[in-house]
Amino acid sequence: MSTRASTTDPPAKSEACAVTRLQRRPVHGSVVLRLMPSQPEPHAAWAYLYPVAGTAPSQARHDTELFLRNCRDIPDGFDESAVLLVSELVTNAYKAMLAESLAGVACIDLSLRLFRDHLLIEVIDSSPNLPVARLAENAEAVGWRGLAVVHRLTDGDWGCFRRTGRKVVFCKLPIPLPEENGR
Numbered sequence: 001m002s003t004r005a006s007t008t009d010p011p012a013k014s015e016a017c018a019v020t021r022l023q024r025r026p027v028h029g030s031v032v033l034r035l036m037p038s039q040p041e042p043h044a045a046w047a048y049l050y051p052v053a054g055t056a057p058s059q060a061r062h063d064t065e066l067f068l069r070n071c072r073d074i075p076d077g078f079d080e081s082a083v084l085l086v087s088e089l090v091t092n093a094y095k096a097m098l099a100e101s102l103a104g105v106a107c108i109d110l111s112l113r114l115f116r117d118h119l120l121i122e123v124i125d126s127s128p129n130l131p132v133a134r135l136a137e138n139a140e141a142v143g144w145r146g147l148a149v150v151h152r153l154t155d156g157d158w159g160c161f162r163r164t165g166r167k168v169v170f171c172k173l174p175i176p177l178p179e180e181n182g183r
Helices: 056-069 078-098 146-153
Strands: 044-051 107-114 118-125 158-163 166-174
Touching (some): 044 056, 078 118, 078 146, 146 158, 146 166
Antiparallel strands (some): 044 107, 107 118
16 A cells, blocks of 8 residues: 555645735736726737536647637747646646535636736636645655646746635746847
8 A cells, every 4th residue: 555645635734835825906917807997908818618527627728729829929838838837727726616516607717818928827716715836846746736837837926816706816927028039
């Protein structure tokens, strides 16, 4: 019998550096604020509702690839990072929704909003549980490291907030500027 935790068991509470980034207000440029006059207008935007099903992460990855393929001036490799981030956040939402017996809205919303210098990714679900990033490095850890990947790829620019009884988890993936691509 193995003493390793399965991928479905949450890590022990004693793990160092568990972080929840709850904000009081929506992130600037959020899809939930899109009708406010002071919000920036994205160059491109896309949103979709997924059923709470095991196919949601793979469909979200596919849709993100299609969205970015149709956007202009996306640097090489950017789409791979964006697809990975979407996959991690939608998978977390799916797992959170499965763990709850929720009445009401039973879907996972994905919003992609492309601005000049970043891609804002927002995943909205009805689970009351806030995401917790386990940022400690542990070579033997199995599972529960998705938000550590999000933290690393976004230089820590991620968080969550509540809106109309739902939870919004977001991250901003910086777009390398043209002069940065030539280095």
